Amino acid sequence: MxxxxxxxxxxxxxxxxxxxxxxxxxxxxxxxxxxxxxxxxxxxxxxxxxxxxxxxxxxxxxxxxxxxxxxxxxxxxxxxxxxxxxxxxxxxxxxxxxxxxxxxxxxxxxxxxxxxxxxxxxxxxxxxxKLSIPDQAPAGQAPERVVLHTSCGARREMGTRAHGVAMVDALPGVTRAEHEHESECCGFGGTFSLKHPDISGAMVRDKVAAACATGCDRLVSADCGCLLNIGHAARHMDAPLPVEHLASFLWRRTGGDQAATSEPTQKQS
CATH class of the missing domain: 3.40.50 (Rossmann fold)
Structure with a gap:
């Protein structure tokens, strides 16, 4: 790349x-x-x-x-x-x-x-x-320990793992933990999970177990397909691993959800 x-x-x-x-x-x-x-x-x-x-x-x-x-x-x-x-x-x-x-x-x-x-x-x-990050965590937000999952496409085609790491590490009150299977696919792979469900299931179970072993509060990722797969597997395994899209996590941890904001005004065409 x-x-x-x-x-x-x-x-x-x-x-x-x-x-x-x-x-x-x-x-x-x-x-x-x-x-x-x-x-x-x-x-x-x-x-x-x-x-x-x-x-x-x-x-x-x-x-x-x-x-x-x-x-x-x-x-x-x-x-x-x-x-x-x-x-x-x-x-x-x-x-x-x-x-x-x-x-x-x-x-x-x-x-x-x-x-x-x-x-x-x-x-x-x-x-x-060059998004500015507040020096202090928003009022009322407890410290969080998270793991970051970067999809295969984001990591290998777009090279964006470094960007996600930099943004999460800059957030006050947030500690990022790494786990044994951080660099591995979650097993979703789009149609891969349908064609090879046994292999896919084993991969995501390993991912969930490794994330939970860090004692994290949640897993964040910028890819919804991965989040759906990991989140569903965690619920199926009764594992304490909430998942959240990185956009929502950044918005929340920079105080966005505490502001009196109206609905986004994106222009449709």
């Missing part, structure tokens, strides 16, 4: 909300918008957006992934950053969308332009917005 140059702080951005956030964890998407708006940005949410195409692509169906991507190439036409609160979806859009259209010069140019504007949320908060 090549290093990239980061732009100056923009005034406007797009949010690619991901289908998993839309269907299962909408509050994480809203908290991502709140974090961006609190920094003075106008957030645009194109209503025609859908899946990034990763399930089809990773299952060996590039034509289906191509159709999904093609339907969205013109939704992000302005030269604004595209913020994705999921490392795996960001990795698909940044690294694989251009490859889907190598035989179509017009679509390839659009996909390449878009891919260069895709940022995973914590990457953008840390390196573009």
């Amino acid at each position: 090549k290093d990239r140059d980061y732009p100056a702080k923009p005034e406007q951005v797009y949010l690619f909300g991901t289908c998993v956030i839309d269907l299962f964890m909408p509050e994480a998407g809203l908290d991502a918008v709140r974090l961006l708006e609190r920094e003075g940005l106008t957030v645009h949410f194109p209503r025609g957006q859908s899946c990034c195409g990763q399930p089809a692509y990773s299952s060996g169906n590039p034509e289906q992934a191509r159709a999904v991507a093609l339907a969205q190439l013109d939704l992000f036409a302005q030269p604004w950053p595209v913020i994705v609160p999921s490392g795996s979806c960001a990795g698909m859009m940044r690294h694989h969308w251009p490859a889907l259209f190598e035989d179509d010069p017009v679509a390839h140019a659009k996909a390449l332009d878009l891919s260069n504007r895709v940022y995973e949320l914590t990457e953008f908060l840390l390196l573009v917005l």
Whole structure:
């Protein structure tokens, strides 16, 4: 993965909300918008957006992934950053969308332009917005010990583990613990968990057990698919491991939930 140059702080951005956030964890998407708006940005949410195409692509169906991507190439036409609160979806859009259209010069140019504007949320908060962290924990918030899970796509395609670590470590009142299986897949892998349920189940059980062994209060991650898998497994195992999306965790631990805020005002198009 090549290093990239980061732009100056923009005034406007797009949010690619991901289908998993839309269907299962909408509050994480809203908290991502709140974090961006609190920094003075106008957030645009194109209503025609859908899946990034990763399930089809990773299952060996590039034509289906191509159709999904093609339907969205013109939704992000302005030269604004595209913020994705999921490392795996960001990795698909940044690294694989251009490859889907190598035989179509017009679509390839659009996909390449878009891919260069895709940022995973914590990457953008840390390196573009340089998000300011309060010196003290918000009033009434007890210290928390957490483990951070970075999805395979976020870690290996987007290189964003370092960004999540830096943000969590900067939070007052928060201690980050590492566990034996921190670098390993949670077993979800999209359709992998459906095709190989026994292997997937063993992987996530190892992940939950290792996280619990640290004595942490919760597990946080920037990928909802992983959170759904780990959270469900923890409940099935009766393990004391609440899970939370990193956007919601950052919003809460920087006092966002204590402010008298209205609903996010992201512009839909």
